[in-house]
Amino acid sequence: MAENFDVVVIGSGPGGYVAAIRAAQLGLKTACIEKGPLGGTCLNVGCIPSKALLHSSELFYKLTHHLPDHGVHVENPTYDFPAMMERKNKVVSDFNQGVGALFAKNKITQIQGIGHLKSPTEIEVRGEGNQVIETKNIILATGSEPIDLPFLPIDEKRIITSTGALALETVPKKLLVIGAGVIGVELGSVYNRLGSEVTFIEFLPKICPTMDEAISKSFQKILEGQNLTFHLSTKVTAADIGSDKITLTTQHEGTQSTLEGDVVLCSIGRRPYTRDLGLENVSIAPNEKGFIPINGHFQTTVPNIYAIGDIVDGPMLAHKASEEGVAVAEIIAGESPTIEYMAIPNVVYTDPEVAAVGLTEKEAKDASLQVKVGIFPFKTNSRAKCTGEEEGMVKIVSDAATDRLLGIHILGAHASEIIAEAVLAIQKKVTTEELANTPHAHPTLSEAVKEAALAALGRAIHR
Ligand SMILES: Cc1cc2nc3c(=O)[nH]c(=O)nc-3n(C[C@H](O)[C@H](O)[C@H](O)COP(=O)(O)OP(=O)(O)OC[C@H]3O[C@@H](n4cnc5c(N)ncnc54)[C@H](O)[C@@H]3O)c2cc1C
Numbered sequence: 001m002a003e004n005f006d007v008v009v010i011g012s013g014p015g016g017y018v019a020a021i022r023a024a025q026l027g028l029k030t031a032c033i034e035k036g037p038l039g040g041t042c043l044n045v046g047c048i049p050s051k052a053l054l055h056s057s058e059l060f061y062k063l064t065h066h067l068p069d070h071g072v073h074v075e076n077p078t079y080d081f082p083a084m085m086e087r088k089n090k091v092v093s094d095f096n097q098g099v100g101a102l103f104a105k106n107k108i109t110q111i112q113g114i115g116h117l118k119s120p121t122e123i124e125v126r127g128e129g130n131q132v133i134e135t136k137n138i139i140l141a142t143g144s145e146p147i148d149l150p151f152l153p154i155d156e157k158r159i160i161t162s163t164g165a166l167a168l169e170t171v172p173k174k175l176l177v178i179g180a181g182v183i184g185v186e187l188g189s190v191y192n193r194l195g196s197e198v199t200f201i202e203f204l205p206k207i208c209p210t211m212d213e214a215i216s217k218s219f220q221k222i223l224e225g226q227n228l229t230f231h232l233s234t235k236v237t238a239a240d241i242g243s244d245k246i247t248l249t250t251q252h253e254g255t256q257s258t259l260e261g262d263v264v265l266c267s268i269g270r271r272p273y274t275r276d277l278g279l280e281n282v283s284i285a286p287n288e289k290g291f292i293p294i295n296g297h298f299q300t301t302v303p304n305i306y307a308i309g310d311i312v313d314g315p316m317l318a319h320k321a322s323e324e325g326v327a328v329a330e331i332i333a334g335e336s337p338t339i340e341y342m343a344i345p346n347v348v349y350t351d352p353e354v355a356a357v358g359l360t361e362k363e364a365k366d367a368s369l370q371v372k373v374g375i376f377p378f379k380t381n382s383r384a385k386c387t388g389e390e391e392g393m394v395k396i397v398s399d400a401a402t403d404r405l406l407g408i409h410i411l412g413a414h415a416s417e418i419i420a421e422a423v424l425a426i427q428k429k430v431t432t433e434e435l436a437n438t439p440h441a442h443p444t445l446s447e448a449v450k451e452a453a454l455a456a457l458g459r460a461i462h463r
Contacts, residue, residue: 003109005031007332008123008135010115010277013040015309015321016141017099022329023139024106031133032108033115033125038099041143041310042318044092045163050183052088053166053190054349061193061351069388079194081171088166115142117278120302124278137304137332140292141325142277144270144310149178152239152266158246159239159264162187168263172196176248176261178236180207182348184267185223189350192228199229199259201236201250203268208348212360212409214375214395219354219411222391231259239264272311289313298328306332320344343427347416352392355419358407358426361397370400374432374456378412380463381451382443389413389445394452396432403431408449418446432456 006028009016017039020032037044056079063077103110113127123138125131146161148154156164165187173196177188180202192198200207206216207223207230220230231252238249248259272290279286284300286292292307294300300307306328309321323344327337348354364371374396378384392412398405408422425435436453440446454460 002122002132002134003031005029005109005133005135007031007137007139007329008033008115008133009139009141010123011040011141011143011309012038012099012110013141013143013309013321014042014318015143015325016040016139017102017325018322019139019141019308019325019329020108021102021106022326023332024108026329026333026335028329028333030106030108031111031135032103033111033113033123035112035114035127037096038103038110039092039096040141042321043095043099045166047318048095049088049092049166050162050186050190051349052091053084054186056084056087057190057193058351066388081194082169085167114276116276117282117305120282120304126276137306139298139325139328139332140274140277140300140305140307140311141309141321142273142311143321144316145273146266147269147271148266149236149239149268152178152236152264153241154266158262159241159266161266165190165265172261172263174261175199175263175265176201176246176259177265177267178248179203179266179268180230180232181267181269182208182346184265186349187265187267188228189223189226192226198227199231199261201231201234201248201259203233203235205233207232208354210346210360211354212356212395212397212407213362215354215356215393215409215411218393219348219350222352222411223350270310270316274311287313297331298324314341315344315346317344317346340427343423345419345423347419349416352389352412353415354409354411355415355422356407356409357419357423358405359397360407360409361395364397364399364406369406371406372398372400372432372456374398374452374454374460376448376452376455376460376463378445378448381445381448382462383445383447384413386443387413394448396435396449396452396456398432398456403433405430405432405435405453408452410449412445412448414445418449421446421449
């Protein structure tokens with residue numbers, strides 16, 4: 001007889017595995033089906049390996065570019081690329097085991113194979129020894145995959161997606177990156193720091209298109225100062241794949257040019273992954289962009305089948321998927337959780353980092369809000385001066401009528417950590433005055449957040 005569960009989650013990424021743990025915590029008999037290694041895109045080919053390589057390469061770059069400013073000299077520093085990759089692999093495999101241990105601790109049944117829907121209560125698991133399992137509820141959390149270009153066949157060696165970029169065997173001499181979004185800019189930075197000549201071709205007129213305009217411009221300037229080259233408002237229209245080099249044809253304002261590289265990273269975005277899921281068997285139809293439509297309770301058109309994470313609309317971010325994972329498990333258990341989507345932060349883990357939460361200045365104005373803006377540059381922040389991390393700024397966007405904080409944007413060292421107080425402020429609907437009156441330890445980079453709030457009120461102290 002088929003085994004019967006309260007909840008079966010398909011996909012063990014940060015959406016799926018977190019949903020499974022929360023469901024088990026709530027006393028539901030839970031299983032998670034995964035076709036690959038545990039942890040999904042985030043753990044295996046996304047957030048974690050990219051941040052490991054970003055940190056290793058940043059250490060090398062700082063050694064060669066920043067330590068002399070501090071009077072620290074190291075003779076002829078070198079790096080060992082295979083060792084860097086090996087360390088990254090170890091970080092990933094430790095976490096793979098960690099997710100498995102969490103499943104065991106929470107008594108979650110882990111099933112290896114491809115989950116294929118047979119009916120609203122039956123899932124066929126395809127793999128070694130096919131089986132059918134029965135369940136009262138299903139959570140779809142099958143994530144996303146990179147989008148490719150028809151004329152650029154991915155081989156993950158010379159024409160790569162982010163997955164290939166995280167597993168190269170050697171550092172390319174010339175790396176062409178199609179798409180200057182978050183993933184492209186992060187991985188381009190890794191190879192730039194290790195000595196590649198990195199050139200970006202971006203279709204839109206700005207890098208990291210969802211970023212606040214002032215922050216994006218300033219960020220681009222800083223990256224150009226690190227020798228990254230950007231061709232904006234430029235489209236790649238064709239590729240000539242030679243035996244030792246790849247030539248891309250580009251179009252910019254009606255002018256055709258070519259660019260050559262030995263490796264091309266295609267990072268033009270990601271699309272929801274629902275292949276082999278058997279959606280047709282339960283009459284769930286993805287929308288025109290491939291996302292699975294859901295209601296406010298994460299229910300698909302079949303009430304006991306839920307969907308979360310990258311396969312549903314919204315920012316493709318690990319922490320967004322995890323918040324949804326917790327919420328959907330609680331909904332299935334009869335609770336009424338809410339997610340404040342305005343408070344989902346975005347981070348780019350370059351050097352300096354960029355982190356933002358809430359609305360950009362333009363988004364606030366487009367929503368017909370009267371905005372006031374406060375900017376505080378890190379060059380006048382005492383801690384930044386001490387550490388030599390003076391690039392960037394904090395920008396605060398507030399509602400001029402209510403004083404409520406609408407958006408907080410940080411370009412600077414450790415922005416990924418500093419953003420936490422901004423997230424809490426947006427989540428708790430804090431006013432600019434309340435943030436400005438909050439004590440901040442001195443000397444810290446986070447004082448720049450307080451000063452930006454003061455600047456929005458017209459009373460910054462250190463400017
Ligand atoms: C290079 C890179 C860097 C990134 N960096 C960050 C970052 O720093 N911060 C951040 O927040 N986000 C980052 N992301 C995005 C983040 O990885 C995703 O938003 C997140 O992983 C989505 O989680 P998910 O649970 O929806 O899906 P996924 O993590 O994609 O997991 C889906 C899982 O489902 C499995 N699966 C699919 N179909 C089936 C099936 N039919 N049966 C069984 N299993 C199936 C897949 O094998 C996969 O393991 C990054 C992404 C990339 C590519």
